[in-house]
Amino acid sequence: MGDDRYVRTPIVIANWKLNKTVGEAIKFASALRDAVSDVGSVEIAVAPAFTALSSVSSALGESIVHLAAQDVFWEDDGAFTGEISPAMLKDVGCEYVIIGHSERRQFFGETNESANRKVKAVLSNDLKPILCVGENLEDREADRAESVIENHVRTGLAGIPSEMLPSTVIAYEPVWAIGTGVTATPDQAQLAHQFIRSLLSEMYSVELAAGVRIQYGGSVKPDNISELITQPDVDGALVGGASLEVETFAQIAISANKQ
Numbered sequence: 001m002g003d004d005r006y007v008r009t010p011i012v013i014a015n016w017k018l019n020k021t022v023g024e025a026i027k028f029a030s031a032l033r034d035a036v037s038d039v040g041s042v043e044i045a046v047a048p049a050f051t052a053l054s055s056v057s058s059a060l061g062e063s064i065v066h067l068a069a070q071d072v073f074w075e076d077d078g079a080f081t082g083e084i085s086p087a088m089l090k091d092v093g094c095e096y097v098i099i100g101h102s103e104r105r106q107f108f109g110e111t112n113e114s115a116n117r118k119v120k121a122v123l124s125n126d127l128k129p130i131l132c133v134g135e136n137l138e139d140r141e142a143d144r145a146e147s148v149i150e151n152h153v154r155t156g157l158a159g160i161p162s163e164m165l166p167s168t169v170i171a172y173e174p175v176w177a178i179g180t181g182v183t184a185t186p187d188q189a190q191l192a193h194q195f196i197r198s199l200l201s202e203m204y205s206v207e208l209a210a211g212v213r214i215q216y217g218g219s220v221k222p223d224n225i226s227e228l229i230t231q232p233d234v235d236g237a238l239v240g241g242a243s244l245e246v247e248t249f250a251q252i253a254i255s256a257n258k259q
């Protein structure tokens with residue numbers, strides 16, 4: 001699957017989760033612009049909390065750094081107290097939306113079905129979903145990691161037409177590696193990414209699957225990104241803890257260049 005005909009630009013995203021005030025987020029965004037101005041062939045995005053999206057968008061201005069949201073609701077408008085629509089995210093300059101993160105599944109009742117509704121809503125508003133998939137430790141120990149991943153991918157992408165697949169990013173985030181300091185080994189990551197790509201080949205086509213970017217997430221750090229990114233099916237990183245400091249995140253992004 002590491003076919004040279006399909007050049008997938010790595011994508012590295014800072015998922016700040018519940019961190020950073022507007023002031024802190026602006027300061028980070030301005031420093032990041034300068035730190036990665038000649039990163040080369042890597043796409044970079046930051047995903048601040050909803051409250052900081054608009055200010056970070058202005059701080060990024062015309063820089064190469066893109067803006068992502070951490071979640072979304074699937075309706076366009078209406079009586080849904082506390083929710084944010086895809087159009088609202090677009091309005092403040094978002095391009096990507098993280099969907100189905102394991103923390104949303106664990107703490108906020110996100111399911112494969114709700115993630116699927118969000119993926120559809122995001123795509124139909126010309127935004128790009130980052131669908132998070134991945135097994136927990138119990139699944140892995142019970143040898144059912146692949147069936148859990150398969151269910152996340154197949155249900156999360158149910159009804160998504162082929163022409164929308166190229167705008168979709170998958171993030172493989174094994175729950176046991178998130179915030180634990182235990183990263184998947186490069187081999188474990190490659191096997192899971194290869195499996196996801198083979199599923200996409202079955203669901204769509206080998207050609208379309210070969211163009212989809214699959215990020216790895218889970219304790220990515222400056223000292224493990226290089227060995228992860230050299231795996232043929234690893235196309236970037238979704239970074240939590242190590243994305244909170246500009247220097248550390250910039251180092252990860254710069255090291256994600258495959259060329």
Ligand code: 13P
Nearest residue numbers: 015178179218219240241
């Ligand atoms: P950590 O990098 O802190 O393990 O978090 C990963 C993650 O959940 C990114 O979405």
